[in-house]
Amino acid sequence: MALDQTKRKLAAILAADIAGYSRLMGADEEGTLARLKVLRRELIDPKNKQHHGRIVKTTGDGILIEFPSVVDAVRCAIEVQQGMVERNADVPQEKRIEFRVGVNLGDVMIEGRDLYGDGVNIAARLEALAEPGGICISRTVLSHARDKVSFDVEDAGEQTLKNIARPVHVYRIIIDPSQRSATRKAEIPALALPDKPSVAVLPFTNMSGDPEQEFVSDGIAEDVITALSHYPSLFVIARNSSFTYKGRAVDVKQVGRELGVRYVLEGSVRKAGNRIRVTAQLIEAGTSNHVWAERYDRDLADIFAMQDELTEALTTALAPAIADAELRRAMRKPPESLDAWAAYQRGLWHLSKATPDDDATAEGFFKQAIELDPTFAGGYSALALYQLQAAAIYQKLDLPNAQRSAEALARRAVALDGADAESRSCLGWALQARGDADGALAEIERALSMSPNLAIAHGHRGATLIFAGRPGEGLAALETCIRLDPRDPYLAVRLLHVACGLYFCGEYEASIEAAQRLIRSFPDFPMIYRWPAAALGQLGRTTEAKDALEKAVSCAPGAFDMYVRKRAPWFRPEDHAHLVEGLRKAGWNG
Structure with missing residues (x-):
């Protein structure tokens, strides 16, 4: 041999x-x-x-x-x-x-x-x-x-x-x-406390010694965030920002300062055989005083019931601060299969990375979640969000086909669980992508009535209003989105929408400043340069405008073709003409 x-x-x-x-x-x-x-x-x-x-x-x-x-x-x-x-x-x-x-x-x-x-x-x-x-x-x-x-x-x-x-x-x-x-x-200025009780739920620590259980602990923390977000009298930091502390030894006082919250919830998950133990504690960030703590031992089959108990106990612990909250909880429908849930969590992690490769990986996990549990709404809405992102940002999918498929997936998610705010918001975003601003806003507003702290819904609402001829209102909604999720992995997209909203308002100097902020923070993000080029063109700053125009064409030729030479369905003709006018003043001859 x-x-x-x-x-x-x-x-x-x-x-x-x-x-x-x-x-x-x-x-x-x-x-x-x-x-x-x-x-x-x-x-x-x-x-x-x-x-x-x-x-x-x-x-x-x-x-x-x-x-x-x-x-x-x-x-x-x-x-x-x-x-x-x-x-x-x-x-x-x-x-x-x-x-x-x-x-x-x-x-x-x-x-x-x-x-x-x-x-x-x-x-x-x-x-x-x-x-x-x-x-x-x-x-x-x-x-x-x-x-x-x-x-x-x-x-x-x-x-x-x-x-x-x-x-x-x-x-x-x-x-x-x-x-x-x-x-x-x-990068992280001290944030003032909101005028309502505020809380950040940190990612729960996986104590099992098995990396495969990481997504179980992540999912528990995410569902607690979802439950708390349903209370309009609470201010709840979005998952994306809370999860930037994952794997780190943190000082709750620092978390409170950086995220601008009064309370921090932290916990751990340990799995042994078919049993799972979850511990959680609520801490007042400013004083490090413990407000509440509890431990839950359950069979793995009862994990979703345990999550309900955990969120109910937490909201009860916060009762003095949220006495005027509505007595309702509209938890998303849990999947029947824990494997489907784990695949969904893995897909969300990759989707949040906002890169073409991670998007493709996320797609595989979302499809796997649907195959494992065809009744789980989250798999469909997440797959829809992937398709819209792949088409609109990376031009990896044909836009009309992606729009039709994403809308069908989002409608399937809503049909499976009409009380899932993220599914409603996703459907709104799918409608916006084909130019139905009124339908989009109706669905997004329904999502926000269910979950007032849902940052992504505020982001979708802001962008929809900007492209519906109401840029001032849209900018205010985007400001709320960024405050709820100050470390949003999609911050580049939010800042892109801020830049175009300011442009549509005729605030060209402010639009340029917003674009420069995006470029400083995300120098490799290709979608921004057409907006400062148009704004500089409107201001007559031709040398700078020409440089930005060259970058707009060379860095993202596919996007320039989709949004400038053609007109994306969500652009009103007058807004598209406004953009083209600025680009022609910048030197574009198209």
């Missing part, structure tokens, strides 16, 4: 790429390449040699380096990023070259000079999670390097990485603590 000739070894792998590389090349191809050559010669190659690294491969904007020691890999990563901070100090933000770096220690396969395997793949996935100028490392790297290299970290929790079987615990190395603190304060 022939022996397996594959060679393996343990290696420290550093993966790096350039944030916003396409944008930099589009703006100044020759200048960007020249600066990259200088960086390689003066910074990266010397640091790599100093720390005994071997360059495995390079791409246009990326590099993969092998180190014999994880200590050397971390030192090299930190020193390169510190060097980039110094080099970028006097460079305008839009021209800065900023690296994202991932470092992993793992088993790799050797083939010639190349390396393969999860050890390499995880490093690449960690790099994708890093912020521009940042470094992400795995727990293995932290364990080996922490006492040998001086650095501080921020715990990013367990992350599900593409094509990696098990979640990886990720940490972010803090390059410049003082600068990071200032950035955090700018």
Whole structure:
């Protein structure tokens, strides 16, 4: 029998790429390449040699380096990023070259000079999670390097990485603590408490030791959020923002400040055999005082009944603050199959990442949820939302076909559970996508009457009003959406709608400022540039307008064709003409 000739070894792998590389090349191809050559010669190659690294491969904007020691890999990563901070100090933000770096220690396969395997793949996935100028490392790297290299970290929790079987615990190395603190304060201003009782439900901790149960604990927390959102006298932070604290050791006082809430609910889930234990505690954020706590032991078959008990007990604990709340609870209909529910939760996680690849993965999970439980409304509405997003944002699906399919799916969800506010809101969004603004608003308003704190419904309402000729009202609804969900993963889309709403109001300077905020926060988001181009054109700032117009065409040619050369169904003719007028003043000859 022939022996397996594959060679393996343990290696420290550093993966790096350039944030916003396409944008930099589009703006100044020759200048960007020249600066990259200088960086390689003066910074990266010397640091790599100093720390005994071997360059495995390079791409246009990326590099993969092998180190014999994880200590050397971390030192090299930190020193390169510190060097980039110094080099970028006097460079305008839009021209800065900023690296994202991932470092992993793992088993790799050797083939010639190349390396393969999860050890390499995880490093690449960690790099994708890093912020521009940042470094992400795995727990293995932290364990080996922490006492040998001086650095501080921020715990990013367990992350599900593409094509990696098990979640990886990720940490972010803090390059410049003082600068990071200032950035955090700018990104997350202290929020004033609302004029009604406010609560954030943190993701429940999975105590089972089984990553597969992560979606059970996530789902329990999400259903508690849904139940509390039905009370109009409560202010409830949306799941997307609450779940940014997942996997982190948090200070409830900090959570209260950052999310602007009075109460924080946290808990844990432990599964053993066919039994499940859920513990929960309600804390007043300002004082860290415990308001209420409870433990539930149930058979796994009774998990949904247990959720009802948990939400009822929590709302009862808040009774002094919500005495005037309506005595009604319209929980969504739970699926008959726990497997369907888990597939649905997995799909939501990927959908929230708002990337084309994650969208495709989410689609598979939603279809799986429907196959496992055809009576579960959530699977249909989530699949509809995926289809609309894939068509309108990424042009991955034919728009008319996606509209028809999404509307049918949303109607199926509403037929299965007419009390599910998210299904109603999704149906409204599907109607809006084919230009039925009145029908859309009717469904979205019904959703908000069921769940006044449903952030996504406020977002759908805002966009629908903007494209229905009521941009002022739409902007107010978007402001409510962003306040309810300050860390919304779809914030880029919300800011896009803010920019176009301000444009339709004739507030061109404000529209440009909103667009610039979006570009600063999401430099790779391609959908925004047509709006500042049109606004700059209206203001007669032709040089800036021409630059934005070139980016609008080059960064998203499919979107430019769909929204400018043609007219999307939800655009009124007069609004489309208003946009085209500005673009022609910017220099477009279409």
